Amino acid sequence: MFALFPLSWQMIRAHRAGFAAAFVAVFFGSALITVCGVLIDSGQRAGIAPERYAAVPVVVTAPQSVTDKDGMAQRFSERVPLPASDAEVIGKVPGVRSAIGDVSVRAGLRTASGTTPLSVHGWSATGFGPIALADGRAPAAADEVVLDAAASVRTGDTVDIEVGSVATRFRVVGTTAAGSGTAFLTDERARRLAGRPDQVDAVGVLAQPGVDADELATRIQAAVPGVVAAVGNDRADAEFLDVGAARSFLVLIAASFGGTMLMIVLLVVAGTLGLAVQQRRRQFALLRAIAATPRQLRRLIGAEAVLVSAVASVLGAPFGLGLSLVLRNELADLGVVPAGFRFAYGPLPILAAVAACVLTALGAGLVAARRAARISPIAALGEAAVEPPRLGRGRLIAGWLLVVAGVLAGGVLPLVLAGPAATGGAAGSVLLLVIAVALLGPRLLTATAGLFRGVGLGRGAAGYLAGANTRAHARRLGSATTPLIMGVALAAVQIFTSTTTAGAAQHQAETGLVADRVLVAENGVSPAVAGAVRTAAGVAAAVPVARTGVQVTYRQFGDETIEPASALGVTPDGLRDVLNLDVRRGDLAGLTGDTVAVSQFAADTYGVDVGGTLDLRLGDGTPHPARVVAVYGSGLGFGDLALPHDLVVAHTTSRLDTEILVAKTPGTADAALDTGLHSALAAHPEVRVSGRDAFAGGQDTAANGQSTVVLLLNLVLLGFIAIAVVNILVLATAARVREFALLRLVGAKPRQVRAMMRREAGVVVVASVVLGSLAALPPLLGVSVSLTGSPMPTVPPLVYLAIAGVAALLGWASIAIPTRFALRPAPMAALRTGE
Secondary structure (H helix, E strand, C coil): CHHHHHHHHHHHHHCHHHHHHHHHHHHHHHHHHHHHHHHHHHHHHCECCCCCCCCCCEEEECCCEEECCCCCEEECCCCCCEECCHHHHHHCCCCEEEEEEECCEEEEEEECCEEEEEEEEEHHHHHHCCCCEEEECCCCCCCEEEEEHHHCCCCCCEEEEEECCEEEEEEEEEEECCCCCEEEECHHHHHHHCCCCCEECEEEEEECCCCCHHHHHHHHHHHCCCCEEECHHHHHHHHCHHHHHHHHHHHHHHHHHHHHHHHHHHHHHHHHHHHHHHCCHHHHHHHHHCCCCHHHHHHHHHHHHHHHHHHHHHHHHHHHHHHHHHHHHHHHHCCCCCCCCECCCCHHHHHHHHHHHHHHHHHHHHHHHHHHHHCCHHHHHHHHHCCCCCCCHHHHHHHHHHHHHHHHHHHHHHHHCCCHHHHHHHHHHHHHHHHHHHHHHHHHHHHHHHHHHCCCCCCHHHHHHHHHHHHHCHHHHHHHHHHHHHHHHHHHHHHHHHHHHHHHHHHHHHHHECCCEEEECCCCECHHHHHHHHCCCCEEEEEEEEEEEEEEEEEECCEEEEEEEEEEEECCCCHHHHECCCEEEECHHHCCCCEEEEEHHHHHHHCCCCCCEEEEECCCCCEEEEEEEEEECCHHHHCCEEEEHHHHHHCCCCCCECEEEEEECCCCCHHHHHHHHHHHCCCCCCCEEECCHHHHHCCCHHHHHHHHHHHHHHHHHHHHHHHHHHHHHHHHHHCCHHHHHHHHHCCCCHHHHHHHHHHHHHHHHHHHHHHHHHHHHHHHHHHHHHHHCCCCCCCCHHHHHHHHHHHHHHHHHHHHHHHHHHCCCCHHHHHCCCC
16 A cells, blocks of 8 residues: 555645545544544543642542442542541651641631631641741630731631531631631541541641652552552642542543543544545556456555545644644633643554554545445446435335434433433434434435425426436435534534523423522521521421432443432421422421432433332532432422432531521511511521522532533534535535536526536435435434434424524535536637546
8 A cells, every 4th residue: 555655645745635535524523533632541640730738748548439330430430538536547658757737627707798718727737838927826725716917807806607608606716827718626626527536637747868759658558558549630630629530520521521522523534535536537547447456446445545645634633732722722611620720742643543543544445445346347438427316225124224223212211211322322323323214325415306396396497407417427416415414413402402401401490499498508508507597587497408319239231330429418307498399209207317319311210119219429528328208290390319418418528517597487478478587597607598489599509510611512513513524515516527517518597507516416405314314313303302302302493493404504505516616618618627
């Protein structure tokens, strides 16, 4: 093949238009693959530098994740604490100079102008960095505090520090010059303020002179089994929980998005190269007529594909790196990764992108070369004039089998399965249907043109020529139309899956939340506040709500599976007065102790029902088998699990509630209720009385951000498909210069040729919208059934019209504009041009 590269390069130069289209497809495909590789690489190696632990060689924590059967780390949503006694054990490891147990508490300093955010630690944590007293002494009693200079206090003052809107008075015994919004208490008092008197967040380890951090970490893990000793930038995982969560999400989203993206890139590159090879049939026929062997033709086309794809992928990879920088900023703005999170950039994503694109292009080129290499020299020139009249039997069988498989996976699978398997199978069926359309495209396009003849396509010279061209060049038009069909189908599935889910969730939340008021605070609400609210005038029920994430272990297809799930912590007393979860079986009154209520979707997923047992790991990783006491229908609106309130709070990092839902007594006016609430909350000024919208605002913002990221990545993929649509349609139209010249020489006027192409464009657009919509229908029906129980997905008419309008604009413009350029040369001059 290498010996053919000079000849291949001459061929590429002689057919710039066709290879330019292939170049564009591979260029952007390489960029997308590079982005995916950067996400995976960043999920493994990226992060941020530690701040408080920057001068600490080793930071010891409890494991913050559990590994599933596929080797994926499922991270816990809350911090997993360590026993405070571990600091003493670690301090005795050879090479350790000191081991300091550390806690960090989000708090606020009450002032006359409001509440100033504070981060509270034990005094021992001053050993982590150069924090020195500017005045006074270290705290020695439980009611003593050291504040930094930014607090504008002096030694001897008394201050109120609130945690969860409950304030405690402290006496200032010292100040520091740090100016970083920190406060220091005694170690024991800081642990009590965190709600964990016998536990710490992490242990910072200072090494003796000359001791290597990596070696010391190995010794610590050997001496204290079950802990994680972090060094380097991994120390930031111990300091900031969202760093590890961000890395896990990047790997997960890259793995799920990458498979779809590789499939789309493969189809687009294969279609573009196939069309480019198909348009050179006359050239290959001449080569066969002058004794070129099939092997030589395959090698020639393979060499061309390698040359074009190698150059395009090498140039596209840096563009992908730049695109990943834009994506990183978007992820930070959405709160999916921390603001200081930096992606990892190495050679592996670029090498993977180049290798994937070259191999894909080589495979596509060899497949496209099969027919050119297979025909006999005598038949070569005859077959070059027109396309083969029929599709191969194997292609037809494969196409119709994929149609059946796609319809079954999308429309039938959710009826026999439940949970993520049904939803994922239904959503994924669109790829089967798109591939089927790619195989059957010529036949489907011919059928569409046949329908058009009945409504006016065949009238007049332009209509007759359009119909004849569509039948004679069905393969060419089918290849050109496939990306447009793919774009319509994928856009419909992605967008309408989101609208269906969001619409069902909004409906469940609106109908299920029956509380009259929602109480919230910026940093959380102490569970003690709910008791004060219950005594307020006009209050019939006050139910505290704590939110967390848990890990559920269950068996799927015979294998043990671990998946995250969102959970609410609520009290059964008064719950019916504030929430209607649409209970279908069981009773929420039994939600106490070691019990759980599950949504219908979760029950189907985990294979449990009332009376069954669900194996959970709570937010901080604590194993917790729970008996199912109820199954409810409003899982999209309120989460898949409901747990006893005190259990959830005891295993969260903050030990705080997110909201308190309040119901008024019958006959109480709204003004009287608000007056009673404000009176009860006089000692808790951080707590606000809000309307029902505040509860929706308290939903998991990280999950919302991740959903937005998924939609954003799919929009990027749709953008690639839009580029492919324009690329391949322009290629197919621009290559018809000789055909247009012949038509003009036999008497056709330019306006008649343009009219013919307008009718062909109409066939392409209508076929794309109709076939794309039909391909999207089974997946959308299946997703709707699996998520909502209803076969009617939420399809906003204006959004659907927008999808159809964009498809029409892309298809029409990509045919009409090249047609005008192709008609500019004089007919005789156009006939002298190459293919």
